[in-house]
Amino acid sequence: MKTYNCVVCIKQVPDTQKVTGEAMKADGTINRAALPAIFNPEDKNALEAALWVKETYGGTVTVITMGLPAAKAILREALMCGADRAVLVTDRKAAGSDTLATSYILSQAVKRFNPDLVFCGRQAIDGDTAQVGPQIGEKLDCAVVTYLEKLEMDGDTAIATRDIGTGIETCRAKLPALFTVTEKFGALRPFQMRRVMTYKNAEPEVLDCAAIGCEDARCGFAGSPTSVNKIQSVVLAGGAFKEISPDDAGIGGLVAELIADHTIG
Amino acid sequence: MTDRSKGEVWVFAEQEEGKLAEIPFELLGKARELASKLGVKVGAVLMGEGVEPCAAALVAGGADVVHLIEDPALKVFRSKAYRHALVELIKEAQPQIVIFGATHMGRDLAPAVASALRCGLTADCTDLQIGDYTDKKTGETFANVLHQIRPAFGGNIIATIVNARHWPQMATVREGVMKPLDAAAREARGANAGTVVRHASHLDGVEIPVEVVEIVRKASSVNLKGARIIVAGGAGVGSKENFALLHDLAAALGGAVGGSRAAVDLGYCEHERQIGQTGVTVRPALMISCGISGAVQHLAGMQDAAKIIAINTDRDAPIFKVAHYGIVGDLNVVIPKLIKAIRNKG
Ligand SMILES: Cc1cc2nc3c(=O)[nH]c(=O)nc-3n(C[C@H](O)[C@H](O)[C@H](O)COP(=O)(O)OP(=O)(O)OC[C@H]3O[C@@H](n4cnc5c(N)ncnc54)[C@H](O)[C@@H]3O)c2cc1C
Numbered sequence: 001m002k003t004y005n006c007v008v009c010i011k012q013v014p015d016t017q018k019v020t021g022e023a024m025k026a027d028g029t030i031n032r033a034a035l036p037a038i039f040n041p042e043d044k045n046a047l048e049a050a051l052w053v054k055e056t057y058g059g060t061v062t063v064i065t066m067g068l069p070a071a072k073a074i075l076r077e078a079l080m081c082g083a084d085r086a087v088l089v090t091d092r093k094a095a096g097s098d099t100l101a102t103s104y105i106l107s108q109a110v111k112r113f114n115p116d117l118v119f120c121g122r123q124a125i126d127g128d129t130a131q132v133g134p135q136i137g138e139k140l141d142c143a144v145v146t147y148l149e150k151l152e153m154d155g156d157t158a159i160a161t162r163d164i165g166t167g168i169e170t171c172r173a174k175l176p177a178l179f180t181v182t183e184k185f186g187a188l189r190p191f192q193m194r195r196v197m198t199y200k201n202a203e204p205e206v207l208d209c210a211a212i213g214c215e216d217a218r219c220g221f222a223g224s225p226t227s228v229n230k231i232q233s234v235v236l237a238g239g240a241f242k243e244i245s246p247d248d249a250g251i252g253g254l255v256a257e258l259i260a261d262h263t264i265g
Numbered sequence: 266m267t268d269r270s271k272g273e274v275w276v277f278a279e280q281e282e283g284k285l286a287e288i289p290f291e292l293l294g295k296a297r298e299l300a301s302k303l304g305v306k307v308g309a310v311l312m313g314e315g316v317e318p319c320a321a322a323l324v325a326g327g328a329d330v331v332h333l334i335e336d337p338a339l340k341v342f343r344s345k346a347y348r349h350a351l352v353e354l355i356k357e358a359q360p361q362i363v364i365f366g367a368t369h370m371g372r373d374l375a376p377a378v379a380s381a382l383r384c385g386l387t388a389d390c391t392d393l394q395i396g397d398y399t400d401k402k403t404g405e406t407f408a409n410v411l412h413q414i415r416p417a418f419g420g421n422i423i424a425t426i427v428n429a430r431h432w433p434q435m436a437t438v439r440e441g442v443m444k445p446l447d448a449a450a451r452e453a454r455g456a457n458a459g460t461v462v463r464h465a466s467h468l469d470g471v472e473i474p475v476e477v478v479e480i481v482r483k484a485s486s487v488n489l490k491g492a493r494i495i496v497a498g499g500a501g502v503g504s505k506e507n508f509a510l511l512h513d514l515a516a517a518l519g520g521a522v523g524g525s526r527a528a529v530d531l532g533y534c535e536h537e538r539q540i541g542q543t544g545v546t547v548r549p550a551l552m553i554s555c556g557i558s559g560a561v562q563h564l565a566g567m568q569d570a571a572k573i574i575a576i577n578t579d580r581d582a583p584i585f586k587v588a589h590y591g592i593v594g595d596l597n598v599v600i601p602k603l604i605k606a607i608r609n610k611g
């Protein structure tokens with residue numbers, strides 16, 4: 001029976017749910033250091049998909065991240081859950097990469113492992129762009145299936161169930177194929193106790209842009225068409241609301257006002 | 266190469282089964298504004314099989330030119346087929362701007378097209394403007410570029426993105442944030458205000474590695490985007506049973522019911538009712554927000570409502586910062602009083 005070599009792209013992201021006043025700098029930019037760094041939520045679902053394939057059909061799971069050395073933390077977590085191999089792509093040349101440059105670098109890394117299946121999260125919570133997955137797929141020129149909820153393998157074909165917004169689609173994709181995975185796929189399995197001890201200080205393979213054959217002009221700032229022109233923090237002006245007392249008189253008055261200005265009625 | 270600054274402003278006209286989505290009309294409304302600043306035409310790209318009948322609505326909705334590609338391989342959306350045909354068309358016709366809806370289809374297609382053309386793409390914009398741009402590093406200035414405005418970092422910041430050196434400039438735009446032309450404007454344009462230009466699909470001999478087996482459509486019972494009045498509930502509603510209170514209030518007002526993500530996660534209401542960054546964006550005439558704290562991700566989807574009434578026991582809840590009327594109190598007490606007052610006076 002066919003087994004499958006899987007690659008999963010995972011990203012370490014600042015926990016944007018924890019953004020508080022202290023995490024915003026005066027110039028409106030984010031003080032990333034003030035935020036905990038976490039395993040991007042939907043990348044955990046992507047890892048689960050790969051581990052499920054390995055468990056069900058056999059094969060291997062390689063996790064790749066592009067980031068700073070601190071991102072080794074999520075690679076170790078992935079190993080503890082059952083991944084076989086972990087790769088960190090880190091390079092000063094990658095700094096400032098937008099989604100186009102990021103997907104280029106990651107696609108170069110993914111190619112090295114010649115996978116049957118590639119999994120990405122649907123989107124990363126720092127940018128919420130959901131662009132990197134489909135862009136890696138375009139560069140690999142393979143089948144791309146976004147918003148994956150369920151998967152089954154049939155030899156050289158994947159039978160995938162995906163959310164298309166207006167409904168649920170079932171499609172057959174020829175391998176190699178890339179999937180972007182949503183939380184509907186199911187939660188990542190817990191760490192395996194015996195792997196926690198083995199991998200808690202594991203060192204991933206480290207690659208730089210040259211090692212994966214990237215052209216400098218397509219990496220980092222140089223390879224990024226988009227640039228940020230302006231950042232504003234979301235400051236709520238606040239306080240200017242009309243207070244209505246929570247009693248019959250207050251509420252009756254409010255309703256009368258809304259009827260008078262034709263908002264209701 | 267032709268001068269790209271004379272290129273059209275394009276909208277990807279998403280359709281399924283020969284039925285246009287709402288989003289192309291929202292995008293056309295914005296595209297007209299951008300194109301008139303630039304002094305160029307608005308184009309709509311219509312792809313599919315047997316979809317020509319959709320062209321007239323696009324013309325009335327704001328398109329000066331409908332670029333039509335018909336091919337059996339485009340019958341249902343498949344990323345590779347649509348990407349290939351659209352990339353060839355963009356290379357040939359050289360629009361300066363291409364905008365897509367940030368729908369499932371748009372968020373699949375647009376990144377693939379941008380990757381193939383090696384151009385920039387900004388996801389999930391909430392506004393687009395034409396303006397000048399000066400590169401702070403080189404001092405170089407660019408006239409009339411597309412400023413792509415979007416929330417980022419979980420909604421905590423608003424970023425303006427430009428890609429001044431690359432063509433075309435592309436963006437996906439959230440549903441519900443741009444305004445379609447109104448009925449009078451559409452009628453005034455009529456179906457003859459634009460032309461249809463047919464293009465080749467260039468799909469002969471292109472292998473499409475995905476085959477669609479089945480699509481089960483969701484019956485969408487909820488129409489939040491079109492609602493004039495919305496009553497929304499959050500974690501503060503306390504239980505699924507208690508959510509009935511909101512349905513009662515909405516019924517009294519002839520409005521729709523929405524929820525925060527917490528309300529959805531707690532099972533108080535269906536996911537399609539979620540308002541906010543990862544739900545729908547709404548701009549009703551009246552929004553009554555009950556037991557919702559007002560996290561930025563939620564506010565991103567509702568703060569443009571014309572009137573906001575917030576009901577919350579916590580005077581310091583951020584929802585009061587966007588509210589026009591605030592009721593500091595228990596929704597279990599306030600909502601029945603509201604319903605009574607509406608029934609008596611309405
Ligand atoms: C990437 C990302 C995307 C997100 N997208 C969205 C999104 O699209 N939409 C969204 O809504 N959220 C979204 N969130 C979640 C968001 O951050 C908040 O967690 C969520 O909006 C909180 O919902 P809530 O206000 O209902 O709950 P809570 O924050 O728990 O607030 C409950 C409120 O009810 C009040 N209350 C309690 N009891 C009563 C009572 N009896 N009467 C009156 N008031 C009462 C409390 O004072 C409190 O203010 C997102 C988060 C992230 C990280």
Ligand SMILES: Nc1ncnc2c1ncn2[C@@H]1O[C@H](COP(=O)(O)O)[C@@H](O)[C@H]1O
Pocket residue numbers: 009010011012040042043046064065066067099102106119120121122123124125127128129130131132133
């Ligand atoms: N730096 C990165 N390293 C590894 N994977 C990434 C990186 N950036 C994005 N991805 C993958 O692409 C997905 C979409 O990211 P984004 O387009 O940023 O929303 C993520 O869920 C990851 O699977």
